[in-house]
Amino acid sequence: KNEVEQSPQNLTAQEGEFITINCSYSVGISALHWLQQHPGGGIVSLFMLSSGKKKHGRLIATINIQEKHSSLHITASHPRDSAVYICAVAYNNNDMRFGAGTRLTVKP
Amino acid sequence: ETGVTQSPTHLIKTRGQQVTLRCSSQSGHNTVSWYQQALGQGPQFIFQYYREEENGRGNFPPRFSGLQFPNYSSELNVNALELDDSALYLCASSRTGRSQETQYFGPGTRLLVL
Numbered sequence: 205k206n207e208v209e210q211s212p213q214n215l216t217a218q219e220g221e222f223i224t225i226n227c228s229y230s231v232g233i234s235a236l237h238w239l240q241q242h243p244g245g246g247i248v249s250l251f252m253l254s255s256g257k258k259k260h261g262r263l264i265a266t267i268n269i270q271e272k273h274s275s276l277h278i279t280a281s282h283p284r285d286s287a288v289y290i291c292a293v294a295y296n297n298n299d300m301r302f303g304a305g306t307r308l309t310v311k312p
Numbered sequence: 313e314t315g316v317t318q319s320p321t322h323l324i325k326t327r328g329q330q331v332t333l334r335c336s337s338q339s340g341h342n343t344v345s346w347y348q349q350a351l352g353q354g355p356q357f358i359f360q361y362y363r364e365e366e367n368g369r370g371n372f373p374p375r376f377s378g379l380q381f382p383n384y385s386s387e388l389n390v391n392a393l394e395l396d397d398s399a400l401y402l403c404a405s406s407r408t409g410r411s412q413e414t415q416y417f418g419p420g421t422r423l424l425v426l
Binding site for chain 2: 252
């Protein structure tokens with residue numbers, strides 16, 4: 205069982221829809237990262253969270269430390285948002301564990 | 313563009329061979345982490361180097377080894393290649409390597425072991 209569980213595995217949305225991707229983890233962490241991976245492999249760091257909520261443009265990330273859960277929201281989704289979104293948790297010993305990713309397809 | 317570069321972009325090797333992958337970190341960053349990503353899976357942490365010393369290691373056998381140089385660039389070496397080593401290898405640099413810090417990823421090296 206993966207220490208980091210993401211849902212859904214795959215998500216198809218129509219342009220303009222509000223999207224939520226969820227991430228749950230099993231043990232205490234020092235930080236949680238949301239990453240975006242495009243076809244071809246390049247990874248971009250979207251957010252690093254240790255508490256609360258962060259917003260960048262149409263992207264919002266929240267974390268609930270007590271419930272060991274984080275969500276990534278995309279408002280007014282666009283076809284260019286199509287990518288794999290990966291949740292990763294960081295521990296104090298510099299180890300990072302990654303979820304399997306959520307493949308998002310936004311159709312025009 | 314993150315400023316992190318990796319070479320080569322693609323590589324084909326046969327079982328039993330050895331491979332060296334390279335990563336140049338972003339300017340001002342002294343920490344490099346290496347990850348292995350098998351097809352359809354999330355990345356797995358291999359190890360991290362901070363100021364030329366190994367600073368954390370995931371669950372990978374000793375045939376996975378690394379180096380970091382005084383300019384903070386890094387190498388990942390894999391000996392006695394196995395078919396399951398076929399994957400995308402990603403490096404990421406960060407300023408100090410603290411877990412609460414953004415990492416900047418390179419484009420990856422895709423390794424195929426035949």
